[in-house]
Amino acid sequence: MSDSNNTALQRFSYCPLCGTELSRSEGSGGAYCPVHDHSWYRSSSLTVGCVLIRDGRALVTVRGIEPEKGSYDVPGGFLEAGEHPVDGLRREARExxxxxxxxxKGPVQMAVHRYGEDGDYVLALGFTARIAGGEPAAADDAAGIEWISPEKLEGLDFAWEHDRELVRAALDHEGNNQKDHGNAGGGG
Structure with missing residues (x-):
């Protein structure tokens, strides 16, 4: 597979913006410009994102890298070459x-968006899941994390509107499940 990745990226040996020699990103198939802190892809891959719910709140991340640095996002990222979306989601949750x-569960959402103002179009797959182990803390390209309530959702600056919609749908679903379980009666 690495031969096809090298061939696919031959035209991306130098940054199209500044001419800096690009380094190859491991796994993702991209080529990275350290001057612009940007990865270039000849053919954008899928991205995966996930909403994690706990006690009626959704976990969101604060982006630590461009594009949209400082904006809210859901945990996730680009799939590596040949990676199954659920495996990529698990990897991103660890990273x-x-x-x-x-x-x-999912994908429960599919959305097309531009990765950055002048970036390529990307197909984002949205999922929901539960934390099975560990206590979440920001690492890798997440600068921070926050557990948000449905009331706080609309006031946040999301990098991509489809992520807000994914979080909203997951919180609504969780709220409806809580009501259903509460109305079922019986203790159990």
Whole structure:
């Protein structure tokens, strides 16, 4: 597979913006410019994102890298070449949060967006899951994490609107499940 990645990226030996020699990103198939802190892809791959819910709140991350540095996001990222989306989601949860996840459902959302103002179009797959082990803490390209309530959701500056919609749907679903279980009666 690495031969095809090298061939696919031959035209990306130098940054198209500044001419800096690009380094190869391991696994993702991208080529990285350290001057612009940007990875270039000849053919953008899929991205995966996940909403994790605990006690009626959703975990969101604060982006530590461009594009949209400082904006809110869901845990996730680009798939590596040949990687199954659920495996990529589990890898991203370990890298960005230091947790293991289980009960992955989805994709529950698919959205097309631009990765950065002048970036390539990307297909984002949205999932839901539960934390199976570990306590989440920001790492890798996540600068911070926050557990948010449905009331706080609309006031946050999300990098991509589809992530807000994914979080909203997951919180709504969780709220409906709580009501259903509360109305079922019986203790059990």
């Amino acid at each position: 960005e949060l230091g947790v293991e996840i289980e009960g992955v």
